[in-house]
Amino acid sequence: MNGAQALIQTLVDSGVEVCFANPGTSEMHFVAALDHVPRMRGTLCLFEGVATGAADGYARMTDRPAAVLLHMGPGLGNGLANLHNARRADSPVVAVVGDHATHHKRLDAPLESDIDAMAGAVSGWVRRSLRSADVAADAAEAVAAAAAPPGRVATLILPADVSWSEGGRPAPPVGVRRPSPAPAETVESVAKALRSGDRCVLLLGGRALRRPALDAADRIARATGARLYAETFPARQERGAGVAAVPRLAYRGEQARAQLAGAEHLVLVGARSPVAFFAYPGESGDLRPEGCTVHVLAADGDDADGALADLADLVGARTGSAARPVRRPDRPGGALTVASLAAAVGALLPEDAVVVDESVTASAAMLAATGGAPPHDWLALTGGAIGQGMPLAVGAAVAAPGRRVVNLEADGSAMYTLSALWTQAREGLDVTTVVVNNGSYGILTEELRKVGAAASGTAARSLLDLGDPALDFVALARGMGVPAVRARTAEEFAAHFAAAVAEPGPRLVEAVVAPTPQVF
Amino acid sequence: MNGAQALIQTLVDSGVEVCFANPGTSEMHFVAALDHVPRMRGTLCLFEGVATGAADGYARMTDRPAAVLLHMGPGLGNGLANLHNARRADSPVVAVVGDHATHHKRLDAPLESDIDAMAGAVSGWVRRSLRSADVAADAAEAVAAAAAPPGRVATLILPADVSWSEGGRPAPPVGVRRPSPAPAETVESVAKALRSGDRCVLLLGGRALRRPALDAADRIARATGARLYAETFPARQERGAGVAAVPRLAYRGEQARAQLAGAEHLVLVGARSPVAFFAYPGESGDLRPEGCTVHVLAADGDDADGALADLADLVGARTGSAARPVRRPDRPGGALTVASLAAAVGALLPEDAVVVDESVTASAAMLAATGGAPPHDWLALTGGAIGQGMPLAVGAAVAAPGRRVVNLEADGSAMYTLSALWTQAREGLDVTTVVVNNGSYGILTEELRKVGAAASGTAARSLLDLGDPALDFVALARGMGVPAVRARTAEEFAAHFAAAVAEPGPRLVEAVVAPTPQVF
Incomplete structure (x- = not known):
């Protein structure tokens, strides 16, 4: 058994059964080993930030780590922003970062990079496995480190020859301590x-x-x-x-x-x-x-x-729960604004939905409109690194089959990790994405005013504008295999949203709203 | 004058007149200051990896640094892969990374992150400016550090209060040493x-x-x-x-x-x-x-x-140059294969083109077919971090107006930094993108065999397949405002490519070819 096979077997034995992957050459033995361990579900992502965000979403819904497979320093770099969000979410994540073979490191080949420095910036635990005989035990410790309360990113750096060399042997799971009681x-x-x-x-x-x-x-x-x-x-x-x-x-x-x-x-x-x-x-x-x-x-x-x-x-608080019946806004009509959009989501949010919210300037309205909707989970942008929403929706949907994931997404944020839609299509995930398209970085327009830089002119404003050319999210989604429609009125949006959440598989609804001065 | 204004004035005085930007809140005073220094051209990118790749492309064509403006650790993280490529290209780049105000650092707010560690992994020079009175001199040194032979990434970390505080004063350029002569x-x-x-x-x-x-x-x-x-x-x-x-x-x-x-x-x-x-x-x-x-x-x-x-x-080598007349392949017909695609590019490549090559498994054929084309520059993937091509094309086109940029792009690589197309449309850049769509990570299929993992099955192969669902690059390009067409025969491709390179502004031609076992 080679190191990669022992590693993957140990991951599944330790409860890690999903791997969001964007591999390269140095990870090919890991990829090949997936066929030896069928319990591990490999899910391809077209960009590393999708893989890391998906692992975060999976962890938030299961309280267990998924693995992510990344290619060397640049692959880890592409995944850092969503690992940052995972770190701020206290999400357990096991990041496996392939590296050059141990004997190749000293040659400073083109992909040579300081993986350790990058990993240290987002991880609570980092180890470089140096022998195929050790890699399984390292993996078991990585899982335990990731899962130990409150959860963290554990990064295992995996040289190619540690993957390909024989001498691997699966290691038993490492126990995870319980949360500490309050004194x-x-x-x-x-x-x-x-x-x-x-x-x-x-x-x-x-x-x-x-x-x-x-x-x-x-x-x-x-x-x-x-x-x-x-x-x-x-x-x-x-x-x-x-x-x-x-x-x-x-x-x-x-x-x-x-x-x-x-x-x-x-x-x-x-x-x-x-x-x-x-x-x-x-x-x-x-x-x-x-x-x-x-x-x-x-x-x-x-x-x-x-x-x-x-x-x-x-404090003697033994009374039962307060009655909190379902109370939804009316299904709205008229112009599509952030308010009517939020009302439609509130009116139609399915029971037991998982809401992934990266709607930024629309978020406050969305929260207000959904407080009385049937019970649901709400996943927020924990670390401020935009580009989280669509990947998080991938992971949440993999983690919670049978539940509808509703990704409320801002136009600017959507453009960071858009290829998550492809993985949603490929895996047939029940994700309904609502892109709130206001043609701008709305939050930054507000921030520009807030920091006192009010007298800004054309050059500054042009850096906050997304309207020239307009982004066509319907075309973008269809280009990645996700059916999509556009809504320009509240009625249209409500009809499209209702249809989308009722259909299996991913759908995207682009909601075109006027640029809004509203602030979350 | 605040720190941001002094900084930007110093950058332009030092010859840095382009800034590829993806700003956030902590960079709002920098953004506002752009209106005070009209010589600085701010170019919005929808993802940081586009900004850093564009700066690399600009540097390769001008031998001068552009600035990139990034938002804190996650923004730098998103830009790392193309800074890695820039490092391997010895490209001069001045990366300005906004950070929390100095008095805000200790609060460990959600976006707090280890910018210094990330910057160190790709930069030859890193400094954190701590006073608005110093930031201009720091910027002048950053430019000189970036430009000193052979060129490097110089990262200036810019706390928000150093931007917004008064007391900035432009600093004179710092001299750059000449390349060392051979003894x-x-x-x-x-x-x-x-x-x-x-x-x-x-x-x-x-x-x-x-x-x-x-x-x-x-x-x-x-x-x-x-x-x-x-x-x-x-x-x-x-x-x-x-x-x-x-x-x-x-x-x-x-x-x-x-x-x-x-x-x-x-x-x-x-x-x-x-x-x-x-x-x-x-x-x-x-x-x-x-x-x-x-x-x-x-x-x-x-x-x-x-x-x-x-x-x-x-060695007495005083003879003149050898005659090397234009020698192009014939314009091909028939099936669209990597070979006929390359022949068409060779037959039609405009004089003085800038070729940005991230065509991976098609690259060897492209090189062979263009060796006798009219003179041109060829920019390769220096660091192995895919997602370089489209951003590099942005920077090359900004650097070399009047020249046609031809971006030869692989389908897998294109999906990393696709939003570069939007910046190409916004800026009206003369970029012709050819996406070679073979529905797979072709290079990895070859690598999987090469590393000896030949007996791989369904799970492994599924991680190298891009065909389910098929990516529609025509829809994706149009979604970002770039006109696009698809070619399925050599004649179609040649006609589309000839038209695209003759038109001002960006165009994309998707070339659908069979999955190829060819190796670059």
Whole structure:
């Protein structure tokens, strides 16, 4: 058995059964070995950023790592942006990066590159396997490192000769530690704050945005008067009818400050202390209200479920869930605007949908319009690196067959990793993509004003414009085998969207809206 | 004047007048400042890999750096693959990477990332500007660092507050040292070898693949019997009628070994000692013939022109140029194959064209068919990171207005950075793109066999197949505003190609060929 075969066998034995791949020559033995381990599902992506984003989406829906197969430094480079988002999502990902054979490294051949430096920038664990006898054990450790709470990118660098040489032997899975429980005194201290009559905010993030943690937080809030917020860009939030409604902390610092104003205790539950996304002249980036006491009930990777259950007990929050019936907007008519588009999505979102949201300036409206839709998961852009949406939809659909993935996508962001559509077509994935085409980097138009660069002229504005020439997403989707239609009115959009979510396989609906000054 | 204004003014004062940009929030003051410095041409790219590849293409045609504007770590990540190619091309590039404001760094906001590590992996010079009073001088040094022979990527990390704060002042250009002359004793030693009667090979690379160096090498070869080869993947080679015909050292190690077999002296002129592109089981990667003496007449960044002129004098190679009339293949008919496709390109390539070649498995046929075409430049994939072609064509066209850029592109490679077509349309660039669509990663099919993984089955082969669904490059190009047509016969292709190169602005011709076992 060669190293590649032992490696793949070990991955599947450790629970990694999907590999999103964009291989090159140095990965050919890995590719060949896939035929020896049929339990591993190899999924071809036409660009590495699609593969890494897909692995992130898979991890968010299964809490297990997928593997990605990348070709040397440039392949890893192409995958870095979505590994950055995966890192910010605490997603477990096993990145296998092929490299030159060990004896070829010193020749500085054209593809020689500093894989280790690039990997270190996004990974919580990096190892270079140097012998085929070791690679399986290295792989088992990579899986455990990726999966250890809260989850991280583990990168295994795989020289070609370690793949092709005999002497590989599968290694047993490595155990993964459980999330750490919250210390009793921490829970007691938070309970004391909640019972004190002081104004308290619970900021929920990570696993605390899923049930049962969400239910416990909701009971605590109703019993104590504490307010709940979700971190601004959650990896995955359960929401909709029957689920605790937890509003997001706003993206804009001034809005987030207003939300938190007056809080005397800020309790972090799987969320990090709130900071502004970007700095602006004359503004502080630290969003903690002055004089507010910050409590860490559960840090990244701690047991938020247990901590919230214990806390609910301590504050006597034993009441049942609030009734939250389905409440959808009316199916809209008239002009297609961000508002009517969002209303249509809210009116028609299928039950148990997985929403992948990279709609940027349309996101706030989408969130507002879907809060009362049937229960669904919402996956946000965790790390700010656009080009996440379409790949994430690939991974979510592979992870959750039978559920409809709805990818709300901005025009500018869509252009980064568009070839994800091809993989959606190839794999027959149930993804409905809505491209909100406003012909601009709408968020940057707003940012240009926000940073105080208001007096900008033609040269500056031309760098934010996507309308010349106009992008035709219907043609682009069809070019990759995904059926697509365009909507220019709210009725058209609603009809196309309703049809798309009812059909198996991928569909794209381009929603042409006017450039919008709206800000998420 | 704020830092961004001082920076841009300094760039143009230092000769950097083009900026390929994909900005984000932290770059908004840079963007706004473009209106204060009209000499800087900002060109929007929809993906960072397009911007970095365009800068590489611009540098190859002008020998001067363009700037690229990238958004933080993920933006740099997306640009790394083509910066890797630029590094291997010795192309001068000034990469400006926006970062969080200095006071925002410690908050670890979502886009916080290790820009320095990523930059270090591809740059020959990296600096983080920390004060608006310093940023202009830093920029002047970046330009000089990029431009110093042989050329490199210089990365300037630009915190947002350094852009927006007042106190900037333009800095004067920094002088760039000249290429180093070859020491007289080196030239004499090479001349002695050439006159010895031993079998000699001159391996030309970098600037030695342009005139007048090429002419001198040709005279030396004719006077001494030495053989000439070009490095396998040159950044830019002048060729065609009237230009010294210098065949490439083959990509495949066994073929390159055959080319070099028997050489007793290998003279490197701007080229590096030959190594195999990849390692294979049981093969050595070092291509130097055993017992061969290697001479470095001119290393990267040395004065190859001067060294070859001196050498020509010493060996008495004073004869004029050989007559090399235009000799084109006949315009082909019949089935569209790689051979007939190449013949059509050879028959119709416009004079003074700039050929950007990322046709991978079609490349050898393209080179063979165009050797007698009217004089042209040929830009190869220097670093092996696919996704270079379309962006490089953008930069070459911006650099060389009035010349026709012909981008020979493989289907698999095209999908990495396809949105370059949109920039071609937006800027009205005279780029004719030929996509050779064989429905597969043809090179990998060959590699899979080459690495000895011959017994591969369905799973492996599916990772090399691009035919399910078929990519429709006509639809994809039209979706980005580039007129496009498809050819399925040699006549159709020749007619479409002839029309495309005669029209101003970009055009794409999709050439549908059968999957080919041919190897470049």
